[in-house]
Amino acid sequence: MPPPDLVHGLPAADAAAVLALGVPRELSPGEVLFRLGDRADAVYLIRSGRISLALPMRLAGRDQDVVVEEYEPGHTLGWSALIPPHRFTLTATAPLATSLLEFDRERLRAFCAAHPAIGYPLALNIAAVVGGRLQVFQAMWLREMQRTVDNAHA
């Protein structure tokens, strides 16, 4: 597995302590990790395989899940678990056999409270994950808006 974004910059011992909080979870091809609207109580780190995140779109008169993001080993997903109202906003599926580490929100929070020297950089790493996704989606939204405006005035 490539260096996980969750423990980026942490000393090896601290990174190992954080990763030890994760519970291994295996997904078979096609298995759904969570669905849009589900309660979000855990953050996930991909160890191997891949996770596809999809949103439902109305296509040709029927609802269809359309993949909007794909993540590979080393990436953290499911940060809805850390942000109220703690509900997933996408559906996550493993397109192939996938191995994850599952971090329970309350366990992670208790660990950070007990070890603030690790909790602070960990929180920054999570903020970097969330902020990066936000900036990428802002740029995608602006590109689509620009095309909408261009087409409207073409």
Next chain:
Amino acid sequence: MQLFLMVLALSLVGVLVSGVLFAAASREAQPAERAALVSPAIAAGEERFFMMRPPVSGAPVSADVLALQIERHVRLEQAAAERFHQFPSVEALRTPTLSPLAG
């Protein structure tokens, strides 16, 4: 005997006249029949399979095909947006992709 020969002669004449008329009618009908049998799609050079495949042009795209097109579009757009995220600039924000949905 004379009566028999007369009936035979008339029959031969009838057969000959019918044959001539049929040949003339066939020559006139063939091009029109051929045109009627060929569908506009085939005349336009469209590939069809036992006339069951819907014509390509103007055919509604299935939800699965549309979903694949959108997913490809999202991948290309996400890659462009990630380049902008790494090296923000107005040019990077407006870099076109090869997505046919971005037209």
